[in-house]
Every structure is written in C-alpha cells, then in structure tokens.
Amino acid sequence: MLPFKLIYSDAYYLPIGEHVFPGEKYRRVRERLIQTGVAAAEDFLEPQPASDQDILLVHKPEYVQKLKTGTLSPREEMEMEIPFSKELVDGFWLAAGGSILAARQSLKDRVSISIGGGFHHAYPDHGEGFCMIHDVAVAIRRLQRDDQIRTAMTVDCDVHHGNGTAAIFAGTRTASALLPSASVSTVEHPKAAPPGKMRGAHAGDVFTISLHQHNNYPLWKPPSSIDVDLPDRTNDDDYLAWLDNALSSGLRQFEPDLICYIAGADPYKDDQLGGLSLTIEGLKKRDELVFRVARTRNIPIMVTYAGGYAQNVEDTITIHSNTVVAAKEVFAS
Numbered sequence: 001m002l003p004f005k006l007i008y009s010d011a012y013y014l015p016i017g018e019h020v021f022p023g024e025k026y027r028r029v030r031e032r033l034i035q036t037g038v039a040a041a042e043d044f045l046e047p048q049p050a051s052d053q054d055i056l057l058v059h060k061p062e063y064v065q066k067l068k069t070g071t072l073s074p075r076e077e078m079e080m081e082i083p084f085s086k087e088l089v090d091g092f093w094l095a096a097g098g099s100i101l102a103a104r105q106s107l108k109d110r111v112s113i114s115i116g117g118g119f120h121h122a123y124p125d126h127g128e129g130f131c132m133i134h135d136v137a138v139a140i141r142r143l144q145r146d147d148q149i150r151t152a153m154t155v156d157c158d159v160h161h162g163n164g165t166a167a168i169f170a171g172t173r174t175a176s177a178l179l180p181s182a183s184v185s186t187v188e189h190p191k192a193a194p195p196g197k198m199r200g201a202h203a204g205d206v207f208t209i210s211l212h213q214h215n216n217y218p219l220w221k222p223p224s225s226i227d228v229d230l231p232d233r234t235n236d237d238d239y240l241a242w243l244d245n246a247l248s249s250g251l252r253q254f255e256p257d258l259i260c261y262i263a264g265a266d267p268y269k270d271d272q273l274g275g276l277s278l279t280i281e282g283l284k285k286r287d288e289l290v291f292r293v294a295r296t297r298n299i300p301i302m303v304t305y306a307g308g309y310a311q312n313v314e315d316t317i318t319i320h321s322n323t324v325v326a327a328k329e330v331f332a333s
C-alpha cells in the first residue's frame with residue numbers, strides 16, 4: 001500500500017470526443033498503476049465535486065452563471081478549445097473537488113496526487129486552452145478559507161506557461177527584475193549556464209513558478225512570481241538545472257504552507273504541442289527533484305497532471321504513471 005493517497009474518479013473523463021487531449025488518459029493511468037503493482041485499489045480516494053461556492057472563490061459570478069446555464073458565446077467556447085457540454089461542466093467541478101481533496105490529503109500524508117486536474121489556463125472570467133475551471137486555484141482558496149493553509153506555492157512544469165495561475169494570483173507586484181541564475185543552483189552543473197531566461201517579482205500569499213517553452217502558447221504570458229522562459233529543444237540536463245535554480249530561488253524568497261505541483265507530461269520530446277526535448281527518464285528525474293525538495297523542507301505537496309499530448313498516447317500514460325512511482329520512491333520512509 002502506498003504511504004499516500006491517489007485521488008481519482010472514473011468521472012474525471014473529459015467527454016470531448018476525438019481531440020488532441022486524450023480525455024480517457026486518467027482511467028488509463030489508474031489501470032497502468034494497478035497492472036504494474038505500483039498502486040492497489042485501496043490507494044485511491046474518490047473525490048466529490050467542488051461546490052459552486054468553492055468555484056466562486058476564484059471565478060467571476062457572471063462566468064460561473066454562463067457555464068451553469070450553457071450560455072457561453074461562440075467566441076468564448078472557441079477560446080476554450082473544447083466542445084461545451086453539461087457533462088464537461090460536471091467534469092471540471094469534479095476536477096476542482098479532486099484538487100481540494102488532494103491538497104487536504106497532502107497536509108496529512110506529506111504528498112497526494114490527483115490523477116487529473118492542473119487546468120492552469122483558466123482565468124477568473126473565461127476558459128481557454130482546454131481549461132474551463134482553475135482547479136488548483138480553487139483548492140488553494142478553499143484551504144485558505146478553511147484556515148488549513150495561509151500561503152501556497154505553485155510549481156508549474158507543464159510545457160505551456162501557467163497564464164491563468166499568474167493572472168489569478170497576480171496580487172500587487174513590483175516590476176520584474178532579472179534574477180541571478182548561475183550562482184544559486186544547488187545542482188553541480190558541469191556545462192556553461194544553459195540559454196534561457198529567469199525573471200521574477202513577487203508580492204502576495206501565493207507564489208507562482210512557471211517553467212515553460214518560451215515559443216509556445218499562450219502568446220501573452222502574464223508575469224508569474226518566477227518565470228523560466230526555456231528555449232526550443234531544451235534537454236534533460238538544462239531543464240533540471242533551471243528547475244533546481246527556480247525552486248531554490250523561490251524558496252529563498254517565500255515560505256509556503258503547501259506546494260501545488262503541476263506535473264504536465266508535455267515537455268516530452270515527442271509531444272505534439274510541445275517543443276522541448278525531455279526524455280521519459282528526464283521527466284521522472286524532474287518529478288523526483290520536486291518531491292525531494294518538498295520532502296527535505298517538510299512542505300506538503302499536492303500534484304495535478306495538466307497536459308500530455310505524446311504522438312504515442314502510451315508515452316503520456318507512462319510519464320504520468322512515473323510521477324506516482326517517483327513519489328513512492330521519495331516518500332518511501
């Protein structure tokens with residue numbers, strides 16, 4: 001039995017038909033984890049949907065009303081890039097409930113993974129990029145409302161910038177300043193510092209970190225507390241050095257009560273919507289690094305899955321399953 005809980009429901013399935021986003025990936029990750037003996041049925045907890053009040057902690061009443069009544073404009077539906085349906089709304093409310101449960105579980109067990117969620121492109125007043133509701137932001141605001149946490153840090157490793165997250169937690173920021181990048185790393189880095197850029201500024205109760213491919217969606221990237229703009233085809237070693245650097249820098253500036261790790265599978269070299277060059281092994285090392293940092297510093301960590309569009313969907317399932325394997329190895333004792 002795992003020393004932590006996996007949050008999952010068959011109803012996480014996104015009913016979007018033939019789509020680059022594999023709506024059935026969550027079920028297949030669960031199957032893989034059980035088939036390979038990584039997890040057993042009793043390791044999974046079934047979430048309840050978030051309440052409308054929970055959703056309204058992040059999203060504008062007018063937007064929530066449109067979703068509940070199916071009255072998005074054609075333009076708003078197009079921007080979301082997934083076909084609207086009542087079932088889809090239910091799926092996103094459930095994903096938000098799953099993230100709330102994962103966040104709560106992580107306070108008990110040090111770590112918890114929702115086999116879903118990570119819809120980091122949703123804004124308070126609109127959805128975009130396959131994201132209707134920002135489940136992670138809803139979870140943070142709900143736990144803050146319940147006085148279970150005061151502060152949180154998002155660590156977004158999806159290949160796409162966490163624009164919704166940055167917009168939701170913008171708070172009152174100072175102007176972006178270039179951070180020192182070479183001197184703060186705790187990883188021995190044998191080569192010269194990789195090309196890429198780290199910028200940051202922060203004020204507020206939620207510190208946001210995003211590592212993403214610079215030349216990719218979204219075109220407009222509102223500032224996170226730390227943004228690492230990675231060049232095309234960044235490889236495992238350079239990616240891990242930048243990640244280590246960003247985590248060290250973030251945790252020197254800010255002490256979170258909870259880390260929300262958005263473990264996108266799309267920095268993978270064969271991803272259809274990504275342009276980085278990480279391998280399956282490199283992505284597992286990425287997960288291990290984030291988990292080790294959380295464990296060493298005794299900060300609870302909750303995980304969501306976000307994107308993953310590998311040419312071969314089996315690779316996406318492997319990358320997401322490995323996140324659970326990595327957590328099992330790091331939190332074994």
Ligand SMILES: [Zn+2]
Binds near residue numbers: 158159264266307308
């Ligand atoms: Zn993505």
